[in-house]
Amino acid sequence: MKRIYFDHSATTPVDKEVAAAALEYMTEKFGNASSIHGFGREARKAVDEAREKVAALIGATANEIFFTSGGTEGDNLAIKGVAFANRKKGNHIITSAIEHHAVLHTCEYLEKHGFTVTYLPVDEYGMVRIEDVKNAITDKTILITIMMANNEVGTIQPVKEIGRLAREKGIYFHTDAVQAVGNYPIDVQEMNIDLLAMSGHKFHAPKGIGALYIRRGVRVEALQHGGGHERNLRAGTENVPGIVGLGKAAEIAKQEMAKKVTYLGKLRDRIISEVMAKIPHVKLNGHPVERLPGNANFSFLFIEGESLLLNLDLKGIAASSGSACTSGSLDPSHVLLAMGLTHEVAHGSLRITLGRGNTAEEVDYFLEVLPEIIDRLRAMSPLFGESANTVVNNPCSECHMH
């Protein structure tokens, strides 16, 4: 069976060039970057070069890049690191209700350790409002952490404006940019960003490597102790193959950025316009314009997202209903609920996330298969028929947000 991969927000294939670059640092140039001899120097040079490339992708300088194991570690280090290093200045943190669990659960952890956290709501498109950020700031606020692009609905947040506000108030601004880096142009200077977490496997580097950008002068406390790696901020022997891979992937992403954004945007727009035209009772989730180039997210009324996904899988199409992180569990997404969707509508969601390897033919096949599946599932749904002509409106007071 033909297999089509439409789940690039979950992970991406490693670029062959990236894999080749990384492989060399496993087998041939295997030195420890901290060693004094030639093998070590060879590895150190590669790490330094990779740091330059990663910095260049986001408009930072190399000494502002700290390699991590991925997005979750970067978010933890940024949020807890800033909180612990700045607790004398205050104990208040501002975030949003639609963050990834790497941010939400870290904030919840800090709430158990003397910090208070404001979880900002979002509008119907999943966007944080600047006024809400402004109103949430107190004289105890030490950190604002708002994601750059949402992993489920793809909505791009007004990061630049939030950053400007934070800068004016002397508050640190962290952004979880895991979905955006490599897929959307970023300049940390222009966007007023103090800390930014990225993850390699979201842009064709291997899993298990990522980086945290920390603007020069921002105070962060280390969470992992040991050797003096990453300038005493992240102990542990450098993952040289991963770092080399991340550097190579960053280099390629920077070169291809404009082309990729245009290409994916076209495929995405075609999916959105045809799905909206071909299938009744469907809702586009996320912002119509301010969204990741490869992201389309729909709610199909009267059906369960789970059945839809499995049917697509049996047809060889890999999509998702939201975040891939809660394995097995297909509870309604906290993001969709925060955007005001009811449980019923949130349950019928489908996320398509495109990558540079996807083709127009794959999109054709998807658009051919999808309506058949939706028709069949709706024909079986007890909800469909009776209520197909009524608006689903059943606000659920029991929804809770993380």
Place this chain on the structure above:
Amino acid sequence: MTAKPKVVVAMSGGVDSSLTAALLVHQGYDVIGATMQIWDSEREETDDRGCCSLSAVGDARRVADKLGIPYYVLNFRQLFQETVVDYFVAEYAAGRTPNPCIACNRYVKFEGLLQKALALGAEYVATGHYARIGYDDARGRFLLRKGVDQTKDQSYALYHLNQRTLKHFLMPLGEYTKAETRQLAREAGLAVADKPDSQEICFVPDDDYQSFLAAKAPASLKPGDIVDTHGRVLGRHKGLPLYTVGQRKGLGIAAGRPLYVVALDTDRNQVIVGDDNDVFASELIAGDLNYIAFDELTAPLSAAVKIRYSAREAPALITPQGDGQVRVSFETPQRAITPGQSVVFYDGDIVLGGGIIGKVVR
């Protein structure tokens, strides 16, 4: 489309459902494996007692990988909470002794999974139960029969299946003994071939009802009097749900002769105890009936009747009461007939139907 019929196998990670999947793959079905997620996956788990625990998912996934079939974990948490856990708690609160596994079979494993399977375009759902399903030309309907292995027969827990559901279910293990199943599983190279059978109620940690009910339904654990059959107070009980009809131990009464729980009186919040003789009764009234071998029971019928999973069948006369209930009159008195448990009627191997015991007639 492919000509092979598509079947969703309910996989628990145990030997029975694993072999079921293997047999159907071997028979040429287009097999999809599925495990029902019925309980909070975020609960930390270090044991593997439940049939649907995280480690069960791991075992089932490995079996599916070995068989080369697609495998999914399906979310049934809300349905399970509503139809099994809430029922379990409510039944105890009403002084009955529920059988959550039957409720789970009926609403989750059969109705719920069948809906999901049909939504996947499958024609059948298969389970690893020791029971046989077949179409009977003479009667023009599907029949449910006991499994060939009388010691493992699970037809008691399946009496709620009906003509609509039976035609979509496959239970290939009904033709095998448990020993044959294990042998076939070993031959098929399934790593779970020698895994022990699961026993306890999967959602009650450590089988500790008291703590579970104290947390989920504290109102159901109201202390009250233990009385004899004449109403004389003999002691105190810690809440009706903690007592079962027929129980002898743990009453905390020194009476000089063995005492047994005879009944639970919810109106008076009393545990009624008596002699062993008092635990026996000859008649019961059952409701929530389902018949498989025929549509309705219109005249008295002699059958072999089973009052709990582990009970022996006993001959009885089943008489419809005209109000959706039946009176079951046994030839000889039966020990510890328990309201809330299922009563199932047999004719030889054939499951005629069954219902839920409402009350015991003395």
